[in-house]
Amino acid sequence: MKHSILATLLLACLLCSVTQGQTATPDTSTKAAAEVQLMGTLEQRMAIGGETTGWVLRYGEKQRVQVLLPPEAFAWIKDGMVVSVSGVHGTKHYPERGDVAVFIVKKISQVVQ
Numbered sequence: 001m002k003h004s005i006l007a008t009l010l011l012a013c014l015l016c017s018v019t020q021g022q023t024a025t026p027d028t029s030t031k032a033a034a035e036v037q038l039m040g041t042l043e044q045r046m047a048i049g050g051e052t053t054g055w056v057l058r059y060g061e062k063q064r065v066q067v068l069l070p071p072e073a074f075a076w077i078k079d080g081m082v083v084s085v086s087g088v089h090g091t092k093h094y095p096e097r098g099d100v101a102v103f104i105v106k107k108i109s110q111v112v113q
Contacts, residue, residue, distance in 0.1 A: 033088040038103065039111060042067075044079040051094040053102060057085065066102045068092070073108050082111040 040059030045052050045066075053066045055077075067085065069077070077083070087105040094100060 033090065035086055035088055035106070036103075037084065037086045038065075039084045040082070042077055042079060042081050042083055049096060051097050051100075053092070057083070057103060065089075066092070066100060068102050068104045069108065070105060073105070076110075077108070082113060084109050084111050 038057060038059050040057045043056045043058055043064075045054060045056050053068050055067050055069055056064050057067045058064050067087075068090075085103070085105045086107045087103055090102055090104045091099045092102045
């Protein structure tokens with residue numbers, strides 16, 4: 001009896017973790033946002049639970065925004081690199097954090113200093 005209750009609880013926990021681990025998609029519905037250009041420093045971020053894009057762009061005085069980068073950028077970007085990006089502001093929904101402001105990058109290039 002004990003083992004069947006334990007097995008049921010483990011199965012329930014497994015099912016809950018599978019649904020929570022699904023990737024969130026950016027909200028690009030409704031109106032078309034104006035394309036914006038930003039320049040700043042990329043910072044790699046990690047979070048318990050994985051509810052982050054993995055990268056933040058620090059720009060201006062104290063402004064930071066999570067960025068959704070194009071797949072080809074991952075071949076050459078590095079933490080601390082100064083870049084110029086163009087794209088649109090949007091939101092990304094996470095199961096635990098809810099809606100989070102993100103910058104959806106369409107073009108990215110390194111700024112040579």
